[in-house]
Amino acid sequence: MEQCIRIRKEFTTLSPIERQRHIKAIIGYTTDPNTRPEYEEFINEHYTLFRTLIHEKENFLPWHRYYILRYENLIRKVDCTFTVAWWDWSLDTREPFGTTNLEDVWHPSGYGGNGVGKDHCVQTGPFRQGVWSRVRPPFAGPGPDCLVRDFYGEPPEEVDVEEVLKTDSFHNFEEILRLVLHNGVHCNINGTMCTLESASAPEFFLHHGFVDKIWDDWQKKSHKNKHAYFPSIKKNMPGTKLKPSELIDLSKQPGGIRVEYEPFQREEDFIDKIKGEVNGLFISYVSPHDSTMIYLLLLFQARALLNYVKSGAEHSKASPKWLSTCSN
Numbered sequence: 001m002e003q004c005i006r007i008r009k010e011f012t013t014l015s016p017i018e019r020q021r022h023i024k025a026i027i028g029y030t031t032d033p034n035t036r037p038e039y040e041e042f043i044n045e046h047y048t049l050f051r052t053l054i055h056e057k058e059n060f061l062p063w064h065r066y067y068i069l070r071y072e073n074l075i076r077k078v079d080c081t082f083t084v085a086w087w088d089w090s091l092d093t094r095e096p097f098g099t100t101n102l103e104d105v106w107h108p109s110g111y112g113g114n115g116v117g118k119d120h121c122v123q124t125g126p127f128r129q130g131v132w133s134r135v136r137p138p139f140a141g142p143g144p145d146c147l148v149r150d151f152y153g154e155p156p157e158e159v160d161v162e163e164v165l166k167t168d169s170f171h172n173f174e175e176i177l178r179l180v181l182h183n184g185v186h187c188n189i190n191g192t193m194c195t196l197e198s199a200s201a202p203e204f205f206l207h208h209g210f211v212d213k214i215w216d217d218w219q220k221k222s223h224k225n226k227h228a229y230f231p232s233i234k235k236n237m238p239g240t241k242l243k244p245s246e247l248i249d250l251s252k253q254p255g256g257i258r259v260e261y262e263p264f265q266r267e268e269d270f271i272d273k274i275k276g277e278v279n280g281l282f283i284s285y286v287s288p289h290d291s292t293m294i295y296l297l298l299l300f301q302a303r304a305l306l307n308y309v310k311s312g313a314e315h316s317k318a319s320p321k322w323l324s325t326c327s328n
């Protein structure tokens with residue numbers, strides 16, 4: 001039997017029931033005394049390997065692709081439908097960053113809000129202090145085992161994501177994604193996410209889901225992009241028996257697993273709303289199985305969206321606002 005595809009969705013597009021189920025699976029796996037030790041070992045692996053090559057060009061993208069896949073595998077022990085969700089920090093962030101509207105990541109029904117008080121411990125949502133404790137490395141120095149957040153600055157915008165996707169050179173693409181966008185968002189969330197213990201923050205996997213999707217989007221641009229760079233690396237990735245090249249194809253992940261990132265639905269809804277000559281023109285040419293065309297369509301939509309935002313309102317920081325202004 002053909003194995004089902006694991007569809008990874010953008011977190012804020014999950015229905016309330018899907019969202020509840022997603023959180024319940026994570027809480028179940030990370031708090032059950034039967035699975036907690038395995039979870040701790042898994043999280044500490046990232047801490048132990050932090051300063052090895054996993055954050056260097058030759059491993060960063062494939063190593064983290066494998067890490068979030070393994071996280072998914074672990075949580076599927078308590079819910080076999082679980083998939084990693086991704087959080088599009090560029091399109092989805094409301095202004096100011098960190099607000100807690102119903103559908104936001106930081107709503108109490110999502111991942112909970114910003115930390116408060118002297119220690120910046122999270123006090124709302126499923127990972128709040130007193131209800132959930134994060135993994136600390138063995139022999140860790142003193143420090144809170146609450147999840148710490150201390151929002152800082154603004155995450156990158158959609159134009160930044162668009163720009164990095166336009167980059168032809170793998171080396172430039174990878175460096176901007178890793179050093180600017182990836183590192184930046186870790187320390188926009190700040191607190192636990194901006195430390196060597198970042199993987200103990202549940203939102204680590206939301207963030208890395210999106211980083212991985214950006215790589216996937218870039219890979220889909222051409223055969224050359226898909227196979228760029230990694231086949232030349234002959235060493236196994238740290239802590240694994242796998243070479244980076246074994247992670248290149250999302251439809252052939254280790255264990256025969258097939259993964260797909262669901263396109264950002266709200267982006268399509270938005271295009272519908274701007275009375276689309278755009279859609280009328282393009283959608284009729286798209287067969288649901290033609291991923292290249294869908295990709296082109298999405299790129300086209302992103303651009304249309306961007307132009308709309310730029311031309312419609314001269315406010316330069318408008319990009320995240322279209323979501324709320326156009327939703328009624």
Ligand SMILES: [Cu+2]
Nearest residue numbers: 046054055064
């Ligand atoms: Cu990492």
